[in-house]
Amino acid sequence: MSIYDRLNEQQKEAVFTVDGPVLILAGAGSGKTNVLTHRISYLIDEAGVNPYNILAITFTNKAAGEMRERVDKLVGFGAEQIHVSTFHSMCVRILRRHADRIGYDGNFTIYDTDDQKHVMKEVTKKLSIDPKQLKDREIMNVISSCKDELVTPEEFRMSSIGDFKKSKIAECYVEYQERLKKNNAFDFDDLLMKTVELFKADPDVLRNYQNRWQYIMVDEYQDTNTAQFELVRLLTGDRHNLCVVGDDDQSIYRFRGANIRNILDFEHYYPEAKVIKLEQNYRSVGNVLDAANSVIRNNSGRKEKALWSNKEKGNPIHFREFDNGYEEAEYVASEIRHSVREGNSEYGENAVLYRTNAQSRSFEEQFVRSNIPYRIVGGVNFYSRREIKDLVAYLKTIDNGRDDLAAKRIINLPKRGIGATTVNKVQAAADSHGISFFDALVRPDLTGITGATAEKLHGFSNLIFVLRARLESFGVEKILDEVLDLTDYINQMEVDSEEEAEERIENIEELRNKMIAYCESNDEPTLSGLLEEIALVADIDSVDDDENRTLLMTIHSAKGLEFKNVYLVGMEDGLFPSYMSIQSGDAEIEEERRLAYVAITRAKEDLTITYAKARMNHGETQYNPVSRFVREIPTELFDIAPRTANKRRFDDYDDSFESESFKRKPYGGDTGFTGFKRIPTNTDDTPSGFRRTPSSILGEKAYSDKQVTGVMPSKKTPEEQKPFIARKDALSGISKGSDLSAKGSDYGVGDRVKHIKFGEGTVLSIEPQGEDKKVKVSFDTAGVRIMYASFARLVKI
DNA sequence: CGTACTAGTCTTTTT
DNA sequence: GACTAGTACG
Numbered sequence: 001m002s003i004y005d006r007l008n009e010q011q012k013e014a015v016f017t018v019d020g021p022v023l024i025l026a027g028a029g030s031g032k033t034n035v036l037t038h039r040i041s042y043l044i045d046e047a048g049v050n051p052y053n054i055l056a057i058t059f060t061n062k063a064a065g066e067m068r069e070r071v072d073k074l075v076g077f078g079a080e081q082i083h084v085s086t087f088h089s090m091c092v093r094i095l096r097r098h099a100d101r102i103g104y105d106g107n108f109t110i111y112d113t114d115d116q117k118h119v120m121k122e123v124t125k126k127l128s129i130d131p132k133q134l135k136d137r138e139i140m141n142v143i144s145s146c147k148d149e150l151v152t153p154e155e156f157r158m159s160s161i162g163d164f165k166k167s168k169i170a171e172c173y174v175e176y177q178e179r180l181k182k183n184n185a186f187d188f189d190d191l192l193m194k195t196v197e198l199f200k201a202d203p204d205v206l207r208n209y210q211n212r213w214q215y216i217m218v219d220e221y222q223d224t225n226t227a228q229f230e231l232v233r234l235l236t237g238d239r240h241n242l243c244v245v246g247d248d249d250q251s252i253y254r255f256r257g258a259n260i261r262n263i264l265d266f267e268h269y270y271p272e273a274k275v276i277k278l279e280q281n282y283r284s285v286g287n288v289l290d291a292a293n294s295v296i297r298n299n300s301g302r303k304e305k306a307l308w309s310n311k312e313k314g315n316p317i318h319f320r321e322f323d324n325g326y327e328e329a330e331y332v333a334s335e336i337r338h339s340v341r342e343g344n345s346e347y348g349e350n351a352v353l354y355r356t357n358a359q360s361r362s363f364e365e366q367f368v369r370s371n372i373p374y375r376i377v378g379g380v381n382f383y384s385r386r387e388i389k390d391l392v393a394y395l396k397t398i399d400n401g402r403d404d405l406a407a408k409r410i411i412n413l414p415k416r417g418i419g420a421t422t423v424n425k426v427q428a429a430a431d432s433h434g435i436s437f438f439d440a441l442v443r444p445d446l447t448g449i450t451g452a453t454a455e456k457l458h459g460f461s462n463l464i465f466v467l468r469a470r471l472e473s474f475g476v477e478k479i480l481d482e483v484l485d486l487t488d489y490i491n492q493m494e495v496d497s498e499e500e501a502e503e504r505i506e507n508i509e510e511l512r513n514k515m516i517a518y519c520e521s522n523d524e525p526t527l528s529g530l531l532e533e534i535a536l537v538a539d540i541d542s543v544d545d546d547e548n549r550t551l552l553m554t555i556h557s558a559k560g561l562e563f564k565n566v567y568l569v570g571m572e573d574g575l576f577p578s579y580m581s582i583q584s585g586d587a588e589i590e591e592e593r594r595l596a597y598v599a600i601t602r603a604k605e606d607l608t609i610t611y612a613k614a615r616m617n618h619g620e621t622q623y624n625p626v627s628r629f630v631r632e633i634p635t636e637l638f639d640i641a642p643r644t645a646n647k648r649r650f651d652d653y654d655d656s657f658e659s660e661s662f663k664r665k666p667y668g669g670d671t672g673f674t675g676f677k678r679i680p681t682n683t684d685d686t687p688s689g690f691r692r693t694p695s696s697i698l699g700e701k702a703y704s705d706k707q708v709t710g711v712m713p714s715k716k717t718p719e720e721q722k723p724f725i726a727r728k729d730a731l732s733g734i735s736k737g738s739d740l741s742a743k744g745s746d747y748g749v750g751d752r753v754k755h756i757k758f759g760e761g762t763v764l765s766i767e768p769q770g771e772d773k774k775v776k777v778s779f780d781t782a783g784v785r786i787m788y789a790s791f792a793r794l795v796k797i
Numbered sequence: 798c799g800t801a802c803t804a805g806t807c808t809t810t811t812t
Numbered sequence: 813g814a815c816t817a818g819t820a821c822g
Contacts, residue, residue: 061812137806357809535812
């Protein structure tokens, strides 16, 4: 009996074919990750390949982490030698070592979208481009596409001759790239493009990596762009020991430059390639799979595939129609609550998938009201939040003063009376002397700034020097506290509301947790290392599978995940497929269709599709028809079919919900009835059909005053219903570093405590962490959390 | 230099 | 509807 016995024939073939190019066409849910991990294990244990010679590239850090974990379990030892990483982090590592070969310093910074925008602002200003005629955003998109396709500024300039608009963009590209270079910065696209450039410019370096990585595997191959293809091609060299895994039907990143031809033409490029199709789906029940197949069938130019399953048919696909998005969200929340109470699923087995992040809001509101523990993935990236960007800008400036954008961001933050005029003077001095912004501001002899303003600048640079000294003496772990302390950031923060303040403080707390986590997982933590990790994380990376919370996310984020119950919401033409894609044509619609296919195939057992007749979109109400993708699913697969549903069928369904406190009424529409309306008749909007304990009823009652964030306690005494503590009080514990250990020491292990957001819980453990304490608390509704005493401000009850 | 108001944009997805 | 950048004014 070996670990390979449980694989099916095709999977075995994929695992055992280790030499030469291999294309694994892995349909949704066909055990792809399993094949990849077994293949790595086979390479090491059976084919005698040194783990050091194996490279596995994935799409997200989360996927990389999971793969490593699973390989670790299969392979006795040596798994840590395998290089598992994302394209971007692999490129960063390579560039850190060899960037000097292409004229950059290995100590480069990585610009995010926000930083790029700032640079582009400067560029268009300098080239006096009218922002009304040519938007920064458009220019950036074109440049990004160029980089995806490995088109250099010079090449693009040549190709744009004669085209006015294009040549304007080309000028911007040239200037933009020069500025990046001057700032010793790469943007995301550069990481790939410059690595290719490096490999082409320096064959020795390339050969070095070719020798190191003799067996290469690429996951999610359908999402690679031209630069990534080229990178892989170069690394593979003459060995051709390349195994790519993907599914052309799940290619959903065309907008980002993903080139579906990479997978469709693989055999063309490597004629000796072995093609293996994994067509058995182990994930979804028959009806779900049938629905997925009937949708994707409408696309042309696919690789021939026949996904099948020997699972039972399962439940029909649920289709529900609503008057508006509010009712849609209300329904989903009540279904999930129902399902969990009936013991049919756990919160974490349910997921809500939508096309756009903007849709998350109404669901979040309903989930809070219904006391459903949830987690929203994506939206505004954690590191794009203002307070986080501010603090990270401090960290960057402390780390090295070469990031001009970072220095400019914080020079007057908190307010020091340094304005635009001064900033411009300093920048001018920096430009004319070829030094960084920060270096220029400490040189009054170059800037010509005197008097009070010079004093202010001096104050700022002094602050940075002090912080650098503290970094030296206290280390990365403490540096954030020092920044908060010396800048009095939290008290100086401008906020509109108590809620906003709370949210920001929590984000800062989260940043602090992440920094500590980084320090703990690295033998030699450095500020540069931390900042690098920060630059390359995606939101999905921080999703913890064990949390038992319902996940809300875009379909894009859901790729690669699976859930027992999936709610695919907002299935309206104009929203999904998006209005843009409908305007653009077949290629775009096909991409949206693949997205629909990805969404449907996330469901293991139950799929619920919802539609709202009217929906609020940027402030105006839209009326959209049912998504064409829904109409591509045969009506037999639905319990209530779109458009053909009748009252009888609805009433059948509704029986289980009929109650005195909560009624759904048929809606008489002109297209024939397909939806229903709920009319809550009292404040307790829970269907009375559920068996509920008195205490949970009490909890629900307490909920009628509205809660805004996260998961709340199930029980509240009148005293606790007081509003949040006044802001200044709430914050004082954080900004004064010396107070830290004094705070929150009035409780011990086993005590009941209350957290401002997570509610009540029991203290599991307390351990000292420098001046602070790490407290582990099991919250009644928010699960087990580890937090820092100074931030958590737990109150003993 | 800082504030308050206005206009514009976003909303398709992200390493 | 929400957030941001830009502008006018004190």
